[in-house]
Structures are given as C-alpha cells and as structure tokens.
Amino acid sequence: MKKTFKLNGLECANCAAKMEQAIGKLEGVQNATVNFMTTKLVIEAEEDKLPAIVEAAEKIVKKIEPDVVLIKA
C-alpha cells in the first residue's frame, strides 16, 4: 500500500533527509521517501498499520521542522 503526502513549507533539505530516515524506521514501513524538490512524502507500508504510521510520521515531521504541514495528496 502506497500513500503520498504533500509537505507544505518544507525548506530544509537536511531535515527532509532526516524525516525520510526516521519515517523509514517506523514499524511496518517498507519504504519511505521524502522528495525535497517536489515536497512529497511517499510511504509504502502494510495497509492495516497505515493509520498508526501516518500519525507517527506526522509527529516526526512536526518534530524535525515545526512549520511543515502534512497534507494528504
């Protein structure tokens, strides 16, 4: 199951790399990519765990770059 989100306000490329790494380590995530240029986050994960993963991802994003808003695309 693949889900795409938009990261509005993403300004720091290093932060994008950190987000990618942290979200990728979440349980149940097969693959996570943050594209700094298109400001898109793609999470590939098991479907039943997805709601929890999205919630956790949102927290990670907020922690790393507080001004970023995660929007479902």
Next chain:
Amino acid sequence: MRKRLIRIVAGGVVLAVAMILRLENPLLDLAIYLVSYIIVGWDVVFKAVKNIFRGRVFDENFLMSIATIGAFFVGEYPEGVAVMLFYLVGETFQSYAVDRSRKSIAELMDIRPDYANVKHGEELVKTDPDDVKIGDIIVIKAGERIPLDGRVIEGSSMVDTSALTGESVPREITVGSELLSGCINISGVITAEVQKEFSESTVSKILDLVENASSKKSKSEQFITRFARYYTPVVVGLAVLLAVIPPLVIQGAAFSDWIYRALAFLVVSCPCALVVSIPLSFFGGIGGASRNGILIKGSNYLEALAQTEIVVFDKTGTLTKGVFNVQEIHAEQMPEQDLLELTAYAESYSNHPISLSLKRAYSKDIDNSRISDVEELSGFGVKATVDGKRVSAGNKKLMERLGIPCAADDLGGTVVHVAVDNSYAGYIVIADELKEDAIKAIRELKAANIRQTVMLTGDNESAAQKAAKALGLDKYYANLLPADKVARLEELYNEKTAKGKLAFIGDGINDAPVLARADIGIAMGGLGSDAAIEAADVVIMTDEPSKIASAIRVAKKTLGIARQNTIFSLGVKIAVLILSAMGLASLWWAVFADVGVTVIAVLNSFRALAIKKI
C-alpha cells in the same frame, strides 16, 4: 519573506549606526548592538529554544544562536550581529533559490491536464480527469491538452507531442487513432472514447516516473546523506574540544580567543549546501531529460549512464526502421519494372512481410485474373502462373531445387531469386532500412567517449555486416536467437572496466531478458508502449537512437555539476575549518562557508535544470 526583508534592513541600519557611533559608554554600546541583534535574530533564538524542548538539539537555529551569543560573550558585538544578519540574508536567498528551482521543476512537469470535457448527451461537462471513467466520451478542443488516453471517434487534427517526446513535429490524427494524454490538440475539435483511467494514462505514468525517480538514489546522493549524518556532530564535537582543550594546555592562551575560533566551527557545521544541491542537480538532469523525451527512472541510472563504456544495440526496430523495403532489383532478361511486377504478382497471395514489401514497391493494384496455379512451398518460396508464364520466386534453396544456377547470396538482406519459365531472371534484395539518425547516433556516441558500440541481431550474417559497416559499429553478432543475446551480453561484460557500465538498447518488447541483464536497459519508442516503460531503466519516447547520446551527455553534465558542488562545498568548509582553528579566519568567513556556499551550489545546480535542448 517580506517580513524577513524588513528585519534584515532594520537590523542592518541599527548595526551600521552602532558601528559608526562607536559609543564611549560600554553599556550603551552593548545596548544598541543588542537592539539590532534582537531585531534580526529573535526568532532564530526563539526557534532554537523551542526545538530544544522538542528534544531536537544541534539544529541550525541552535548552532547559530550559540555562535552569535557566544560572540557577544567574547566581546565581539558587531560580529555577533553580523553573523546573524548574514545567516538571515543567506537563508532568504536560499529559500528564494529553492523556490525558483521548485517552480522550474513544476514547469518542466506541467503536462498534467486540469480538466476533461465529458459529453453527457449534448452537454459538455468540465470534469476532473480523475473522475472520468473508461468508455466515457470526451471532447478536446483546439489548444487543449488531451486529458486521458483514448481513441478518436470523430474529427481529425494535429497534435503536439513535444511535452512527451521533445519532438516538435506535430502528429496527424484521424478517426481510429490512439490519443495519448499529455499531448496538445493543435487544430480541430476531436471527440474520443476514453480507454484508460487517469491514473493509468500516459501522462500520469510519466509524471509518476519522473517524480519518483529520485527515490532510487545515486551513489553520490547516498554518500552525501551518510556524510551529513556524521558531519554535524563531528564538527560540533571538535568545536567543544577546541574551546576547552587549548586554553588548558597552551600556556597563556585566552579562553575568549579559542571560544571565538570554536564559534566559527559551529557556524560551518551545517551540511546544507551539499544536502540541497546534489539532489537538486540530479532532479534537474532527470527533469531536463524528460523534457527531451528521455525518461530516466532513477538517479542511479543517470549516474550509470555517465559511466557507460559499451553500448549494445538490437538491430531491427532500434537501428533500423523495422520495415522491409525493396532495396535493389537486378534483372537479367527483362526491364527491372517487369521483374518486380511478375514477382509481386507471384507473391500476391501471401501476407509474409517480404511479399508485402514487394507489393508496396510495385505500388499498383493486383489484378487477380492474371494469376493462376499458385503453389506455396514453405521454406522455399512460391510458384505461380502469371500472364501464362511460370514464375518461381524464393530463396536460393528454391533455385537449387529447380536446378537453376543463381548469383551468390552475400548481398546483404533478404534476397528473392526469380526464375521465369525455368530460366533465371534475376533477384530482388529486400532489406530493412537504417533509421535516418542511426549513423549520427553512433558518431555522437563515439564523440561522447563510448569505447565500444555493438550490434546484436537475429538477422543473417550478410545483412548484419552491411548494416554494421554503414553505421561504423565496432562489432556485431548475427544469427542470434533471443537466448543467445543474453550470452553475448555476458561476454561483453568482460570487456569493460570495473567501474564502466554497459547499456543495451532495444524496443522493449521481445528483449526483456537482455534489458534486465544490462546495467542500463534502454527501451526505444516508449510512447504509448506500457511494456517498454515497465521493462526498461531508461525509456526513449521517440524512435530516434541518437537520443541515447543525448541521454549520456545530460548524465555527464549532471554528474559534473554534482561533483563540482561536492568538491567546492567540502573544500571551502574544510579550508575555513582549518583556518579558523589556526585563528586565521573570522566568523565572517564561517558565514560565507555556510550560507554563501549553499547559495553558490544551488545556483550551480540550476545549470542542470537548464538543459532544454541537447
């Protein structure tokens, strides 16, 4: 953005005032500098504090706050303010640059249709392409973008495919033509039946591919990410050591002096320049290539393309048009046109590609009443009576069977020998034509320092040799079965250096195993062919083999830019670190090594984006 600018200007003015006045009273002096510092830097400090409570130490804001507040403590008020000021200027410029490059990337990918005109009875309803279903009838007016893949049921027009192929020549479409989403309808109104949902349509697939290409990271990107993870903690650690150890060890060393040097370390410790500019270059290269009808499925493939040493081609459909045509007529007893006529008649019942090409060359209608007693001899040819003459047309084996001596068969291509009333009448050579740009393709590859160009083909030796010679290829292998092609590829792997890469170019339909085995599998003529897009690492949307050289050039340019950025940013940072440790560089230098370098690196990676025509 505007607020930031006002703060920069206001803070700058106050700083200038403070520097000009040089107040005698130390408290008043400090007060003015503090005012300008607060104007410029309050939110950076605020963010730093907030982030610490969130458990996020070592972010940029924190480092800058420590560095500037530290400067105040060692008595360097002007520098404390100035570093913050320049940090802000740099950040503003950097976000402007990132913004601009995001916009140009968005422009590059601005092929997404906004709406579809769906026909409900007599009414046209503007609908989101996502909501259109297969079988719906859509109308595309002149100037509009084709929203979904479909088939024309009414009207004819010209379409501009340049957004997908990079090719500026418009294509003609009429009733029955396939419509590809993303193209622009130039002239007439066309009505079409939708054949694929939006998410499965060409335009979505291409956008998806380009956007996700950066998830397959190149080695240089992986290096940067790994490097960035260690760089900041290491530099910060060094800064702490630098502030504490020398004053304790060296006799007479002042704490303030070494703290000042350590502050410079903190300013330089952000790896931003690298982390922004490398992926930006790759993204730019991939985006620029896609504009030219070359889809590269990942940064890793772009990197591999730049290291290509051997390029292996499939022949039919890749270097040649894949359409058989009469190339040469050699008649012995009659005019050439008569020989062609007799042969075309004799072969007229067959649908074999060879017969079709004969009929095409003859170009007049076949009058069936002139033919009788047609006898097909599988594996040999055909016999028929045409205008009362007994015509036999076929390969050399047929002539041998009839006991008629004929010319040798190393004529390059497929040869149809013809006998009339049991005496030899001549032969017709039918061959696949080379594509117009095939010779240019090979020449440009050589110019791009490709060490070997090789052709693999299932065709016979003479046809292969002729094509290889005309093209100037280094090597060819003929008479190959599909399985043999993989084996030949394996052999070729031994001829490249360890770092070099091997690319295979085919039509993506019947050479999937070879495409998969090559370091870089390139499929040609990808426009409208899902199979080719699936199977390959790089897809050339048009039928032009010369695009391969373009792809390699884009790759080399992109890699070059990425390398320049890496060396430049790392070089400046390391130099400034060393100089500040020795006490030779001021905080001003450190600010340059941080934001200045980032801005320059980002501007440099713009060049990769600027690849429009190659």
